Amino acid sequence: MKTIIYVILVGTMFFGCGENSTSPTDRDYLELRPLTAREQSLVESNQQFGLNLLQAISTVDSTDNIFISPLSVSMALGMTLNGASGQTYTDMQNTLELVGLSESDINQAYKSTMDLLMSIDPDVITLIANSIWIREGFPVEDAFIDTNEFYFDAWIADRNFADLATLDEINTWVADNTNEKITEILDQIPAEAVMYLINAIYFKAIWEFEFDKNNTHQTDFFITLDNITSVEMMGLTADLNYYSDDQIQVVDLPYGRGNYTMTILLPNPEINLNELVAELGGQQLEHYLANLQLKSGTVFLPKLKTRYKLLMNDVLTLMGMGIAFTEGMANFSRINLNQELFISRVIHEAFVQVDEEGTEAAAATVVEMSYESAGPSVEFTMNINRPYLFLIRERETGTILFMGKIHEPVWEG
Helix, strand or coil: CEEEEEEEECCCCCCCHHHHCCCHHHCCCCCCCCCCHHHHHHHHHHHHHHHHHHHHHHHHCCCCCEEECHHHHHHHHHHHHCCCCHHHHHHHHHHCCCCCCCHHHHHHHHHHHHHHHCCCCCCEEEEEEEEEEEECCCCCCHHHHHHHHHHCCCEEEEECCCCHHHHHHHHHHHHHHCCCCCCCCCCCCCCCEEEEEEEEEEEEEEECCCCCHHHCEEEEEEEECCEEEEEEEEEEEEEEEEEECCCEEEEEEEECCCCEEEEEEEECCCCCHHHHHHHCCHHHHHHHHHCCEEEEEEEEEECEEEEEEEECHHHHHHHHHHHHHCCCCCCCCCCCCCCCEEEEEEEEEEEEEECCCEEEEEEEEEEEEEEECCCCCCCEEEECCCCEEEEEEECCCCEEEEEEEECCCCECC
């Protein structure tokens, strides 16, 4: 019989746009304290991990639209890392792009970055919550619990997993902490399940410059030159941070007071979006972001409402942590000394809605662990009428909360 531990982590081209125009002098985002060296390392790691993750998913999943939270997956695996040892720890650390950081530095960076993200902008809702649910009577190393409790502010609960009320309580906790966007992260608690580590991320922000609903119209979106669909296209003219070259256009659409932004990367028509994703690295992304300049321009952005769910075992194996999924080879002895634990499933689910008012997003990641046991003038125009990539990031820290690769914008009710 297999005993299972679940580890869960739950960020038109028409008239009238000029009415939304603003001037550069109105931009006054909140300046933060300088990041510590370990915080900066975690931010850079998160950026590269997010790009690697998106590239790996694009390799194994041919779905047109992909939307993920690299921060969510990183934090879920970061908590799991506190139970790993030996080669399992090394491979997970490499996959998370955390090489060079001590375990103490990693945990402290997660803690301070989490605190910082939730306090940056009072006009933006960013919620990150953690909890650990343990089957009554299952022995867990105190150091593993204490570390996640201190650095991830995890709430600890002992529960009877055979009681259906526990399933409802866990799902309710996740739903409450994602504003009902992820309502059933678990459909059952197997008899073999012994632990759930849960992190929930919820993000909601209004645009700094809202799109006027009167400017939203149905128009064509070119999935390919021969495959055209109709979308609800929003329009905005404002002073925005913008970059372009012969391959790409990049624009920042700020939220709240300007710390959080949606960064959209639109490849030129002759460049395939999958090619951009496959070739985009951390240094190239940093080049684009570092060269953004405030310009007056018009942006057309499709409305979007969708969710994405994926079993990530193959993705994370492709990224280098296959040992963690291999029975008899994985080493999670710092969770329980007497059991040969391994990760049996990693499931990720994310939701995003982009409309005239702003953006709402949530994400959940489930890491299931098992063991064998008996137990002014317009200077540019950017018409996003073809496949595009976008990030939701905090610009001062550089933290990427969410990433999306959109081949066909949809509005799912």
